[in-house]
Amino acid sequence: MSGPLTERRQMILKLVIQEFVDTATPVASETLVRKYRLPVSPATVRNDMAALEELGFLTHPHTSGGRIPTDAGYRFFVENLMERTSLSPAEQRMIRHQFYQVRGELDQWVQLACAVLARTAHNASVATAPRAEQLRFKSLELIAIHETMALAVIVFHGGIIKQQTLPIEPGRTPEDLRRAAGVVSDLLADATLTRAEELAAVATFNGVPLSEFERTLVDMVVRAMIAFEEQAQEQIYSDGLLEMLSQPEFMPASGRDDAERAIERLRRTLEILKSGRGLGPLIPQALASGGVQVIIGGEHGEDAMRDYSVILARYGVEGALVGVLGVIGPTRMAYPRSISTVRYIASLMSNLLADLYYANPRPSEPDVDTPATS
């Protein structure tokens, strides 16, 4: 009954999606013919639409009123119909420029990535900070704040730092602090958490037992590493709520029912963004696979996510320092644009991080757009 997926039907599917993404209203056969000057009559388009519906790519919210794409429709579009675009050179330049302005300030990168993602893809964005698979200690610095308080700066591989205050006994000189920090730095050099714990248990350096103060410091580092390990998993940056809010999905133009649902939707979205719940399972997945992941609506089991699509990509230095970033928005989303944005920013961030890792920096400005495999 349904018939084959002819060339024309694919084009119609593509047009329906395009149109729906643009207007956010169900698209009618006649509109399509008029707007795109199709060389066939509305009736023909209707027939094809009916076929596409039976194939599962389109639906009908109401008997009257046009068609809208299903998740499967979007999926087919993303996989087969969409032409793979890149951001325009001008946009790429603008984005690079923004990153250039915070070069060096690596604590700003993730936030900036979120902000740019959101603005460019016109949707909400999420990102995790880059994270080593294995947290590795690098060095410890102690700076006296006053007689009984010092600031410890714990540095890990990959430019991750953690600050911590700790009380000290009044007698200690700056030289004292420096020496202790030096001992601990050397002792724990390049240690992973487990290694650090072992070393803490032994509590000797070159056969000499650690002083009490040094032991305190080692303990502090271990605790900081544990805390980091636990916390970093959950920390998800996000931005662009406002961007997403201005999508028509959240404007109750029609009835009151719609409005109620819009608010409810919004609340859910907020919860997702805030807690990263709903993203949870996706992130390890994105970390595992390279390339850009597209999860459309209900494909992802979570019920709360039924109306949203997520586009994620891993970024960073393979095996050393990786994170995930992406875009989240209504299923009715400009996939080509969102995907190329995510791809571009992921590659940009990867290059930035690579500079941190490799002595011989690759050109930190991807000339066109180094596509990851999809």
Add this chain to the structure above:
Amino acid sequence: MSGPLTERRQMILKLVIQEFVDTATPVASETLVRKYRLPVSPATVRNDMAALEELGFLTHPHTSGGRIPTDAGYRFFVENLMERTSLSPAEQRMIRHQFYQVRGELDQWVQLACAVLARTAHNASVATAPRAEQLRFKSLELIAIHETMALAVIVFHGGIIKQQTLPIEPGRTPEDLRRAAGVVSDLLADATLTRAEELAAVATFNGVPLSEFERTLVDMVVRAMIAFEEQAQEQIYSDGLLEMLSQPEFMPASGRDDAERAIERLRRTLEILKSGRGLGPLIPQALASGGVQVIIGGEHGEDAMRDYSVILARYGVEGALVGVLGVIGPTRMAYPRSISTVRYIASLMSNLLADLYYANPRPSEPDVDTPATS
């Protein structure tokens, strides 16, 4: 015509506000009598309500349907009718415990304060990071990341740190880095921005001209200080959007008009929270005055804030390291609770920061609730 503000009328105003805060619906004369067992008839209450209306403390959204407080009504309530409460000891303990858990991690304090404020006051919260009136350099540490890249950790008075990467020439040894950092640390010790700029211009240390590398470092510090000066002004942390969203104001229980407005309201709120616009003028004001500031609805000129109240307090160490924190929510807000929450957390944060500043730490747990002057 309006008549005097008798004792009873004040009580009625108070009850109306209490009731309206609770239920979010206009309150009727009869409800009041029934619920609070008033020894007068609804008619009497009505008369008093009419008087209160003429005094400008109450309004009528519609001819039928009860009364709701005006901004002036809330103001009178806050100033004269409200009993000054404190958070319950149990709550205080719980909050202290949470801060205790991140003791030492001063980069977490502001975020935690926001989170706790939001949860406790059931509203959105805002806070600025503590900030010295004069940023003062403390020390610089350099850690090699690899042959051509180093991580600089710039420490300022008050535990403010800034990390920055910088490229280095391949030849440099760790010892090299340490020495250079030491020179710069000593040279710039305790310098303010202007002083640092002067020193950078002179570019000598104890009469000896700085090496090129050292000059680079000094320049970096100066740039970092400038960046900080500019940025810190605007950086506003916030939390608790979800908390606020669950206020009935944002639930379109009634008509569609309401819903539309709810979304619009929400969008505005988001903008305010995100950019801090609308709070801008308030923050310096709060910094200037001690105590807890309450700004109700339209009292603050900004039109976008007409439906919101803001409760702000300064925290920190007077003249050394201060910030602002507070709560923002619908004018229909539990003022006593919000105010005591803000007051308590501000004093808690102040004590935490005082520990950083004074060698002899005051007890970091305010036993009851050190009230700031209002």
Add this chain to the structure above:
DNA sequence: CATTAGCACTCTCACTTAGCGAGTGCTAAC
């Protein structure tokens, strides 16, 4: 003179009905 009972009046809310218009599905012709 403050208080109160009684009552008419107002205005919102929720529900129903009717009409319109958009868009489809089907059928029959090409």
Add this chain to the structure above:
DNA sequence: GTTAGCACTCGCTAAGTGAGAGTGCTAATG
């Protein structure tokens, strides 16, 4: 396979209706 024609469906809007809530006013009361 394509198209014109047309009946049919269904959501949306506007208008109308009844109920209920709550007030404002008036007149009676201590």
